[in-house]
Amino acid sequence: MCGSKTVHIKTFVFLDFETTGLFPEEPLNPLFFHQKPGDTERNASRLLDNYISTTNPRKAPRITELSLISISRARVEGAIAEIASQYGEEESASFDAPPTCPVVKLPCNVHTRQINPELDEAAWVEYGMRKIGKNALIYSRNDLEEKNKFAVEWEGVKLFLDQLPKPVCVLAHNGIKYDFRVLHAELLRAGLLQSNPFSSDIYFVDSYLMFMDLEKEIHDDLRTLTQIVDWRLVSTSSKDPASINGHYPAPEVNREDSGFNGRNQIFRSLSTTGVDETVKITKATWLEQYSTPKKSMPQCGTSNEQAK
Template identity: 25%
Template sequence: MARMMESSEPVNINSFIVLDLETTGLPCFDKLTKITEISLLCLDRSQIMIAVKNKQLMPRVVQKLNLCVYPCRFINCGATEVSGLNNELLETCKTFGDVFDIILEMINMMPKPICMVAHNGNKFDFPILRSEIAHIKKNLPDDIYCADTLPAFKEFVYKNKPNEAEELDEAEQMADDSEPSAVEKTGDSEQEPKIVFLPDDINPTDNGKYLWGTDDWNDELIRVTELIENELLEEVNNINLDEIRKVNETTPKRRTNCLPSSQTGLKKKKINHSKDKINASKNLFSNKNSNAAKHSYKLKDCYEYLTEKKIINQHRADSDTHALLECIVKIGPQLLDWFDNNCKPFNNVTELWNIQKHK
């Protein structure tokens, strides 16, 4: 089927399908990632507006479909630990091809055009679902669109409290003033430095959403490395940079004796490397370094911020779709308008994998 032309004109979405998948692994490690569980919450746009008006988190009229499927592929141990699903549990379940007609019938029940929404859907749910459908040589109707809530949440979630960032900075400053430093001195001796733990909002195994090696991580690592290098230079007194540059640019000659430190302009001084490591970790993981680090946009954290509740049974597809729908209702009409303006045809999504390419 030919791809639909993507238009800059907004689409007047009539129905929404909140989607979440559990899979055999992460696409960044396994391009043949397959579905083990799929959950769909289908509802008319008007039902969201009624819930907003009545100050309800969950609309009353929601069509629900949750299916576990046998992936015909080994499920990664890490995925099993997260979702609780393994090959033995799923061996009596139908394959995705067997249940696709049920999924399609559910979708076709809703007034069109329809927009499927998923958190980090552009990089995870949509390409995987598109691959599964293409593998059985099927397609969804052309009036099915999709939109990723992750960029939308970055625009709306923490904007509800515009002064929160300033309050966070003030709270951190008070904590810094009241707490002892990582390395404390007692007389002339130094205590062992405190251990710096990785914060919860940086999780390299959370469905590929916050992985090591992202641009933000690399930029921050470079910045902190340069900072530590500058700190190390400041620890050494009376460095004659011109002399060092001259030596580096001159072809070395055989010498019988090394020059004494008095002639090189260098003065030896003990460097506290443990303190440098603490400073590196503190600068790399501190929320003070960038606005992006102040907030986590994982579904769990956005849900807790918006609803002041915790997700029950996180990483079960049905639980995650309920949590995402409650976030959508909490943000309200402005998010629905964002979906109208930013959705794209589902059939234009690039497949994550094509089984023919991997034979």
């Protein structure tokens, strides 16, 4: 609006749960279709409301551990600048040097609460059986039964959030489909929704959708890149001079192995490199592949013409 002042987020909070399981799958529900990257028509708030409206709180997973990590905006911006600096130094280094992942340490406040999910006997038995088969369930019944209930622990969580510099942005990966739905179900069961559990200057963001939108251009470029490569000319052997592995050789692989192909091997060998490195390796490989007099390099966008 005219005359309005932009207010920047002052604190970022990263939210994650341990729970008793997952939501029941509803494969025919259109809500569970994959979201499109860069969808300008998507309304995240309405999407969350729709998910909540189809959620039965009694069947929703229960929280067994709630963890929050808060960090100021200034520290996040400082970390971004530091990572950019480290990445620039890596770019100027020798191409023969193995790629490294920038590491930046950040001062954070960590808040964790373990919670008794208040299961009945049948649900505890089911949880125990599920825990045997899935390492993701890390807490036993004995670990959790001595903990406080969600309603008791929520007071401390709310105090933690209320004391942070505002505005606050709470981020959860795949939060709309999972974390925010779980939290809403817990607040509803505990009768805490009516007591205004969040102040008006606390906002929620699904980081999965955020990164999917931010990286749309990168994914589109990679899709184009994989489509223009003639994969029949790419070898999975590190001994082949035409191999796309370049300076990052991969182990010998049986091309006849079930479920394996050249494309899988390429992305496995490039999984430790960035997008820019991937493009560099691909270009170098093509130049090497078509550098002999017997072969010509196709013009960009003309699959049937040969370069003069």
